[in-house]
Amino acid sequence: MSAASSDAIIACEGLSKHFGGVRAFTDVAFQARRGEVTAVIGDNGAGKSTLIRCLVGVHVPDAGSIVFDGRQHPFSNPDGARKAGIETVHQNLALIDELTVAQNLFLNRELVRRIGPFAFLDRKAMRREARAMLSRLSINVPSINQRVRRLSGGQRQAISICRAVGSGAKLVVMDEPTAALGVQETANVEALIRRLRDQSVSVILVSHNFDQVRRLSDQIWVMRAGKMAATVRASETTGNELVALVTGAA
Amino acid sequence: MNNAPAAHSAGAEESRPSLAALLLDPSFWADWASIVGLVGLVIVFGIAQPVFLSVANLQALLLAAAILVVLSIGQTFVVATSGIDLSLAAAVMLGAIILGLVNAAGHGIFIACVLALLATSAIGFLNGLIITAGKIPDFVVTLGTLSGITGLGLILSGGEPTMVGSTFLLRLASGSFGPFGYPVWVAIAAVIVAHVALYHTRFGVHLLATGGQVESAGALGIRTNRVKIAAYTISGFCAGIAAILLVARIGSAEPQINTSLLLNSVAAVVLGGVSLFGGRASILGPAIGALMLTALVNGLTLLNVSAFYQPLAVGAIVVLAALIMRYQK
Numbered sequence: 001m002s003a004a005s006s007d008a009i010i011a012c013e014g015l016s017k018h019f020g021g022v023r024a025f026t027d028v029a030f031q032a033r034r035g036e037v038t039a040v041i042g043d044n045g046a047g048k049s050t051l052i053r054c055l056v057g058v059h060v061p062d063a064g065s066i067v068f069d070g071r072q073h074p075f076s077n078p079d080g081a082r083k084a085g086i087e088t089v090h091q092n093l094a095l096i097d098e099l100t101v102a103q104n105l106f107l108n109r110e111l112v113r114r115i116g117p118f119a120f121l122d123r124k125a126m127r128r129e130a131r132a133m134l135s136r137l138s139i140n141v142p143s144i145n146q147r148v149r150r151l152s153g154g155q156r157q158a159i160s161i162c163r164a165v166g167s168g169a170k171l172v173v174m175d176e177p178t179a180a181l182g183v184q185e186t187a188n189v190e191a192l193i194r195r196l197r198d199q200s201v202s203v204i205l206v207s208h209n210f211d212q213v214r215r216l217s218d219q220i221w222v223m224r225a226g227k228m229a230a231t232v233r234a235s236e237t238t239g240n241e242l243v244a245l246v247t248g249a250a
Numbered sequence: 251m252n253n254a255p256a257a258h259s260a261g262a263e264e265s266r267p268s269l270a271a272l273l274l275d276p277s278f279w280a281d282w283a284s285i286v287g288l289v290g291l292v293i294v295f296g297i298a299q300p301v302f303l304s305v306a307n308l309q310a311l312l313l314a315a316a317i318l319v320v321l322s323i324g325q326t327f328v329v330a331t332s333g334i335d336l337s338l339a340a341a342v343m344l345g346a347i348i349l350g351l352v353n354a355a356g357h358g359i360f361i362a363c364v365l366a367l368l369a370t371s372a373i374g375f376l377n378g379l380i381i382t383a384g385k386i387p388d389f390v391v392t393l394g395t396l397s398g399i400t401g402l403g404l405i406l407s408g409g410e411p412t413m414v415g416s417t418f419l420l421r422l423a424s425g426s427f428g429p430f431g432y433p434v435w436v437a438i439a440a441v442i443v444a445h446v447a448l449y450h451t452r453f454g455v456h457l458l459a460t461g462g463q464v465e466s467a468g469a470l471g472i473r474t475n476r477v478k479i480a481a482y483t484i485s486g487f488c489a490g491i492a493a494i495l496l497v498a499r500i501g502s503a504e505p506q507i508n509t510s511l512l513l514n515s516v517a518a519v520v521l522g523g524v525s526l527f528g529g530r531a532s533i534l535g536p537a538i539g540a541l542m543l544t545a546l547v548n549g550l551t552l553l554n555v556s557a558f559y560q561p562l563a564v565g566a567i568v569v570l571a572a573l574i575m576r577y578q579k
Contacts, residue, residue, distance in 0.1 A: 099458060099459060107459060110452045123450075
């Protein structure tokens, strides 16, 4: 696992992060391949959330290197990571309830028309683009002019993912995307993630759900007690093996 | 996503609901409370006192509403960020005093007006800065500046009113263009500019996002502190415009706060359907709310109702409006 293969969208080596005396993880190597869904699993406190936060610029690792898209990871904040092309689907979704679907999809990267020194929103273009973005991922919402407040949890998750993908991100990071959803909605979001894979979007997926991980991902990385315990191809593993790897029984 | 309720409401969204269904929907009344209230008042007062509907009275009504309309717009920007500007009326007073003193010191009226606008905008900027940098609730900060500005106004003016004899202001107050007096045109211009800013600029969307969910807006890279400071600065600027209109109207700068201006600015915002929790706003709503409150006072005066009853009526209407708002979807 030493040399990051050239088809890695993101790769890290020797990564460590401590909070005061508390060790989140040490000497972790990890990589995600271009166009694949890469899952990170592990028990609570295994360090997977902190690892992900280091990748998206929320935390700065104490040691180790991160190479994103062939270049040394330069981000010390989430904004820098976003500009470089890493979009995060936040667990709280970061949607604005009172704004419409279209407004949320274009929040903080609104399309404008310039008239002299003034820039006015190009609402027609944004609505058109929003429809295109949603239909590309086969996401159904009642209307793009609907306030997000009135959407279901699954629809909100879909909008949030659509926004991340639609921004032209090179890598989309999802933290427990179905944690708060019911059965039907989980199935819908899983179908959406599968469509992303079909369209060769690079995704990092953090999940507790081993079955889901095996259904959705290409490569699975297992963290245990602050270490990267193992990595397996999803097609070559079983649920029992994953449980064993996560708990350390293997 | 592909479920039945969503498909159902999709149908409702595309085809307009029938008028009867609309009238039975409490949310319709909540969204249009100010215009329904205004029409209701016009009908009631028009029947009770036909003079109310005379052109002269309607023109006077609009003239009297101009200042409140401008202030309500300022208050709307702040309330949209889930804040509240309690120092608004005090800023009007300070702006008026600065206008009066600068003019009395022999400077031109134009410079006096610009300085008044700068001073009130600075007050708004300061409000926003303290709220965001100090992470102090809006209510507390603006309550503090309300008191501070009042004191500053008294110190600067020595507690004495300053006469402002300016032909420019006289013409502003009494002149008219077409059917409306100049102050009405100022208010109309303010409504248009504010409406465009709220609905047709990135700033407007970011303002509503900041008021709606500040953490989410921040997570998407919106500089929410800057947005808040901008909202308060706009509020201060509106107070400056109101100060100029006020001095033009009464011909002097008085070192006393018109508390009803502050309360009515908040009341107009509530009547206009703007959520006090932020994230949801319009400009037309509060402007019509301001018209409605002015019409209420005007009508009651024409009906010879004692001025003592007017605050009671305003209070009742505002609470009633807030009750209706609960049905807003």
